Amino acid sequence: MRCKVLIFVVLLDLIKHASSDEIQANPNTNATLPCNITFQGNTLNVSLIRVRWTRNASSIAMFGGAEEQIKEGFSWDPTNFTNGDFSLTIMRASLSLQGVYECKVSYNSEDLPSTNVTFSIVAPPTVSVPQKWVLLEKETEFECFASGFCPPPVFFSWSIEEQVIKPPIQVDGEPGPDGFYTAVDKLTNFYPSKENQNATFSCKVSHSGSDHELDFHLNVTNLPSVRLSVVQTRSSNAPLTLYCDVESFYPEEASVSWFQNGTMLPDPPVTNQNNDRTYTTRRYFTLSPEQRQQRGTVECAVNQPGVVDPVSTSADLEKLDPQDEAPVLTNAAKASVAMMCISIVLVFLLCFGFSWSRRDEKQKSLTVSRIILPPRVIVGQKGRVSVSIEGRRVDRVQTTWFLNDTPISDTSLTGTSRSNFNCLYTPLTTIHLPSGLTLTSPASEKGPLLTSRGEMGYYKLHTQGPLHSSGKGSHLISALTFVPQISLHKGAVFKCHVSYVGKDKIVEERVSERFTILSPPEVSEIQLADTENNPDVISMTVRATQFHPDVITFRWFCQGGELSPVASKASSSPRPNSEGFFSAFSQCKLPRSEVEKGATKVWVSVHHIALKQPITRETRGFIKRPCVSDLISFTNASDQTFSLGCEITDFYPPNISVTWLKLRGGEEDDREEEVIEGGELWGPIQTQPRLFRATATLKRKPNPQEKRDKAGGVTCRVQHCSLKEPIVKHWRNGENAAPTIPPSVSVCWSSEGVGVFSIVLKRGHPKAKILWAAGGHTLSPLVSSETEEIGDDGQRELKSVCALEKSTSLPSLPEKLSERRRSSQAIKTKAAVTDPDSEEIQYIDEKVDGDNKDMDRYEETISEEEEEEDSYKEAKADTSALHINKVNLRADLRESEKSCLRVCVEITHPALHIPVYRTWTEANEEISSSA
Incomplete structure (x- = not known):
C-alpha cells in the first residue's frame, strides 16, 4: 500500500x-x-x-x-x-x-x-438597406440595418463607387427578444444627382474583425415641369378643352388629376345613355404632323359583339382639313408675313453656299424599324435583338447599341482579365505537332461589360448587309446577341443609335420595350415530416427556387381530387435573393395512416410563366433513400474465412433486401454470375423516429480457383422501395494491388515548342492518382487527361497525357496567329493517349461566323445565327480537347544562365507507402526517379 x-x-x-x-x-x-x-x-x-x-x-x-x-x-x-x-x-x-x-x-x-x-x-450581422424612391437634388436620408449580431458593437461606413463618403462609426445597437442585437446607421444631408442613377452605393458593416458589405442602387425620381394650356374656341358657350403638358419626368409611371377650386374633377364618362336606352360616345384621336401631311382618307370603324362587318364612315382630309383656302389677314398680319418672307429670302441666300457641298444629303434619308425583341428571354439562354435600316446610302451607316445609357461592346471573344489570372489574353489559336496532332489554346466566351459596376455579360454584335432591294434603296440589319442576366437586364431597355461613318450626329434613335426576364423554377421532391403538436398528421412540403418573375402557383392533388394547401409563400411577393431570383414553398397535410402505408398517391403541380409544361412531383408515402457504404473486407486468421460487409443507413420503411453475387472479371464489361449464399443482415435497427440502419455481411471460404482468379470479385446489391434501380457496390479480388509503373515518361516535341508527355500504368486496383508538374527551380501543377482501357493482354491500362509550351517571358499574341483568330483546331485526347508517336496527321477545323455580304433575306441571317450557336455549343461540349499548359521559365536572379525545364509526374496509390515520381529534365540530362 x-x-x-x-x-x-x-x-x-x-x-x-x-x-x-x-x-x-x-x-x-x-x-x-x-x-x-x-x-x-x-x-x-x-x-x-x-x-x-x-x-x-x-x-x-x-x-x-x-x-x-x-x-x-x-x-x-x-x-x-x-x-x-x-x-x-x-x-x-x-x-x-x-x-x-x-x-x-x-x-x-x-x-x-x-x-x-x-x-x-459570435454571430455576424445581416445587412439590409430599405429601398425607396428619392427626389432629384432634394435632401435624402438612407438607413442601413445590421441585425442578428452578437456581441456588440458594429462599425458602419458608407461609400459611392468605392469612394468613402462617411467614415466608420461605432454603434452598440439594441438587444432583441432572442438576445441578438440590431443596430442602424443613417446617411443624411445627401442630395441625389443624375449621375447617381446608376451608381453603386455600399453600406459596409464591420464586426469582430470581419466585413459585411451590401451594394444597392438609387431609384431617382425627377420632378416634371407642368404647363397648362387651353384649346381656343370661337363661342363662349361651347365646351372648353384644356390640356396639360408634363415634361422631363422619371420614372415612366405617372398619373394626372384635375382640380377646380381645390376640388378634384371626376373623369368624364366614356359613354352617355339616351332616353331610348341607347348610348352615345365621342372618341378623340390626334394626328401627328407627319400623319396630317400624308393626307388621304380617314375612316372610323365601330365593332360590336355579334356583328361580322363593322359599321364605318370615312372622309377625305382635303374636306375635313382644307389647306388651300386663302386666309383672311389683317393689316398687321400682312406686314408680319411680308417681314417673314424677306427674312426667309435672306437666310436662303446665306445658306445657299453651304447647301452645294451637302447636296447629297437628300439621298441619305433612312427608314429605321423598331427594335425587335425575342419572344422569350430566359436567363442563361442567348437572345437576339435586331433593327432593320433601309435607305440609299446604308453602306455608310453605323449603329451603336446601349443598355439603358451604357454603350455595349462586343465581348464574345474577350479574353480573361489579367488582374485575375496574371497572364495576357490569348485568342483561340492552333499549333501543329508532329505525328498528326494539333493543340488548341482556348479563348473565353465572356468578358466585362460594365466594368464600373463589376458585372459580367456576353454580347455579340452582328451587321448583315447591305442587301440590295427595290424601292427606297438597300437593306441593312444590325443585331445584338446577349445572354440575359437579372442583375443586368431587369427593367432595362436596349437603345440603338443610327449615324453615318465619321459623323457624330445621330440620324435616328430607337428604344426597345421593357422585356420580362424568365427563369424556370427548380422544384424539389416532396418532403414529408411530422406536424408539431399533432403526431397523427404528416406535413408534405415542396419548394421552388431560382425562378423569375415572382408569380408561381402550386396545386396539390390526390387520388380523390384536388387538395387545399395549408401554408404557401407563392401568392405573396417573396423577396429576391442577392442574385435577383425568387424562392417559394407550399405545404399540404394528410393523416399519418394514409401517408405511411403508401395507400394514397399525392402529387403537386407547379405552374410558372417560364415553363412550357408544369413540373409535377409525387409521393406514395413517407420514404427515405438508403445510404450504402463501400464494401470492407477482412480475413479471420483462425479459420481463414473471408468476410465482406457494408453499412446501410438512414432508410425508411425498414423493409430492405441484400443480395450477394459473384463478379466475373477480365473483360471490358464485368458480368454477374450466380447468387452467393451465406449473406446475413443485422438489423434493421431504429436510429430516429422514422430512420433505420442495418449491416450486411458475407462470410465464406474462397476455393483455390477463386484465389487464382485475380480479376474476379463480389457484388452487393441493395434493394428498397425508394429506389428505382438497386444500389450496387463492387469488391474485386486483389484489392489495393499496386500498378506496374514504367521507368520513364514518353515525350514528343513539335516544331513550335509544344511537348506532349505521356505515361502508361498497367494493372493495379483501385485506380491510381496521377499529378503532373513542371517548372525550373520550383514546380507548378499542370492540367492533364487520363483514359482507362483494356490492353492487348486483357489487363486494364491507365494512360495519362500532359501537353505544355515553355517560354522565358509572359505569353504574347503573335501577328501570324492573330490573323487566324476565327479558326479552331484541337488535339483529340484519345488519339494522343493511345499513340503519341503516330505518323498520320488529322486536323479538326471549326468554322465560326463571319461577314456575309450576299444575304438576301433577314430570315437567312437568323438561320445562320442558329447554326453558329449550335457550333458554339458543340465546341464547348467537346471535352476530348487536350489542354495546353503554359510554363514560364525566367532567368535566375542569382545566375545568368536560364533555368532548365523539369517535368515531373507523381503517382499515388493505396498499395504504395509513398508516392512514386518520374522526372524528365531538359538538355538531355539523366532521367531521375524515386520511390
Whole structure:
C-alpha cells in the first residue's frame, strides 16, 4: 500500500497543468471546450478517474467509475480520459449556453488543478438597406440595418463607387427578444444627382474583425415641369378643352388629376345613355404632323359583339382639313408675313453656299424599324435583338447599341482579365505537332461589360448587309446577341443609335420595350415530416427556387381530387435573393395512416410563366433513400474465412433486401454470375423516429480457383422501395494491388515548342492518382487527361497525357496567329493517349461566323445565327480537347544562365507507402526517379 501511495505522489509531481482558454463559436454550431492534462508516467486507471464539468455552480457532466451523467445538448468521449483528454463538446451552441465552464479532475481521490474555459457566441450581422424612391437634388436620408449580431458593437461606413463618403462609426445597437442585437446607421444631408442613377452605393458593416458589405442602387425620381394650356374656341358657350403638358419626368409611371377650386374633377364618362336606352360616345384621336401631311382618307370603324362587318364612315382630309383656302389677314398680319418672307429670302441666300457641298444629303434619308425583341428571354439562354435600316446610302451607316445609357461592346471573344489570372489574353489559336496532332489554346466566351459596376455579360454584335432591294434603296440589319442576366437586364431597355461613318450626329434613335426576364423554377421532391403538436398528421412540403418573375402557383392533388394547401409563400411577393431570383414553398397535410402505408398517391403541380409544361412531383408515402457504404473486407486468421460487409443507413420503411453475387472479371464489361449464399443482415435497427440502419455481411471460404482468379470479385446489391434501380457496390479480388509503373515518361516535341508527355500504368486496383508538374527551380501543377482501357493482354491500362509550351517571358499574341483568330483546331485526347508517336496527321477545323455580304433575306441571317450557336455549343461540349499548359521559365536572379525545364509526374496509390515520381529534365540530362 505504501508503495502505491509513493508512486501516485511521484505521478502528481509530473502533471503539467492545463491553461485557461476562451472559446468562441457561431450559433447552431458545435464547440469543443478543452480540458487536457498531460500525465508523464504509467497509463491511467479509468476506475480511479473522477471528472466534473460545471457552469455557474450547476453540474453539466459527471464521470466516476461506472457512472456517467451528462445533460442533453453536451457530449464527450470517455475513451479519451486515459490519455488525459477530458474535453466537453457543446452541441448547437446558443446564447443561453454562454458563460464560464469549470473542469475539475481527480485521480485516486486526489484533486488535480482545475481548468476554466470562457465560452461566448459570435454571430455576424445581416445587412439590409430599405429601398425607396428619392427626389432629384432634394435632401435624402438612407438607413442601413445590421441585425442578428452578437456581441456588440458594429462599425458602419458608407461609400459611392468605392469612394468613402462617411467614415466608420461605432454603434452598440439594441438587444432583441432572442438576445441578438440590431443596430442602424443613417446617411443624411445627401442630395441625389443624375449621375447617381446608376451608381453603386455600399453600406459596409464591420464586426469582430470581419466585413459585411451590401451594394444597392438609387431609384431617382425627377420632378416634371407642368404647363397648362387651353384649346381656343370661337363661342363662349361651347365646351372648353384644356390640356396639360408634363415634361422631363422619371420614372415612366405617372398619373394626372384635375382640380377646380381645390376640388378634384371626376373623369368624364366614356359613354352617355339616351332616353331610348341607347348610348352615345365621342372618341378623340390626334394626328401627328407627319400623319396630317400624308393626307388621304380617314375612316372610323365601330365593332360590336355579334356583328361580322363593322359599321364605318370615312372622309377625305382635303374636306375635313382644307389647306388651300386663302386666309383672311389683317393689316398687321400682312406686314408680319411680308417681314417673314424677306427674312426667309435672306437666310436662303446665306445658306445657299453651304447647301452645294451637302447636296447629297437628300439621298441619305433612312427608314429605321423598331427594335425587335425575342419572344422569350430566359436567363442563361442567348437572345437576339435586331433593327432593320433601309435607305440609299446604308453602306455608310453605323449603329451603336446601349443598355439603358451604357454603350455595349462586343465581348464574345474577350479574353480573361489579367488582374485575375496574371497572364495576357490569348485568342483561340492552333499549333501543329508532329505525328498528326494539333493543340488548341482556348479563348473565353465572356468578358466585362460594365466594368464600373463589376458585372459580367456576353454580347455579340452582328451587321448583315447591305442587301440590295427595290424601292427606297438597300437593306441593312444590325443585331445584338446577349445572354440575359437579372442583375443586368431587369427593367432595362436596349437603345440603338443610327449615324453615318465619321459623323457624330445621330440620324435616328430607337428604344426597345421593357422585356420580362424568365427563369424556370427548380422544384424539389416532396418532403414529408411530422406536424408539431399533432403526431397523427404528416406535413408534405415542396419548394421552388431560382425562378423569375415572382408569380408561381402550386396545386396539390390526390387520388380523390384536388387538395387545399395549408401554408404557401407563392401568392405573396417573396423577396429576391442577392442574385435577383425568387424562392417559394407550399405545404399540404394528410393523416399519418394514409401517408405511411403508401395507400394514397399525392402529387403537386407547379405552374410558372417560364415553363412550357408544369413540373409535377409525387409521393406514395413517407420514404427515405438508403445510404450504402463501400464494401470492407477482412480475413479471420483462425479459420481463414473471408468476410465482406457494408453499412446501410438512414432508410425508411425498414423493409430492405441484400443480395450477394459473384463478379466475373477480365473483360471490358464485368458480368454477374450466380447468387452467393451465406449473406446475413443485422438489423434493421431504429436510429430516429422514422430512420433505420442495418449491416450486411458475407462470410465464406474462397476455393483455390477463386484465389487464382485475380480479376474476379463480389457484388452487393441493395434493394428498397425508394429506389428505382438497386444500389450496387463492387469488391474485386486483389484489392489495393499496386500498378506496374514504367521507368520513364514518353515525350514528343513539335516544331513550335509544344511537348506532349505521356505515361502508361498497367494493372493495379483501385485506380491510381496521377499529378503532373513542371517548372525550373520550383514546380507548378499542370492540367492533364487520363483514359482507362483494356490492353492487348486483357489487363486494364491507365494512360495519362500532359501537353505544355515553355517560354522565358509572359505569353504574347503573335501577328501570324492573330490573323487566324476565327479558326479552331484541337488535339483529340484519345488519339494522343493511345499513340503519341503516330505518323498520320488529322486536323479538326471549326468554322465560326463571319461577314456575309450576299444575304438576301433577314430570315437567312437568323438561320445562320442558329447554326453558329449550335457550333458554339458543340465546341464547348467537346471535352476530348487536350489542354495546353503554359510554363514560364525566367532567368535566375542569382545566375545568368536560364533555368532548365523539369517535368515531373507523381503517382499515388493505396498499395504504395509513398508516392512514386518520374522526372524528365531538359538538355538531355539523366532521367531521375524515386520511390
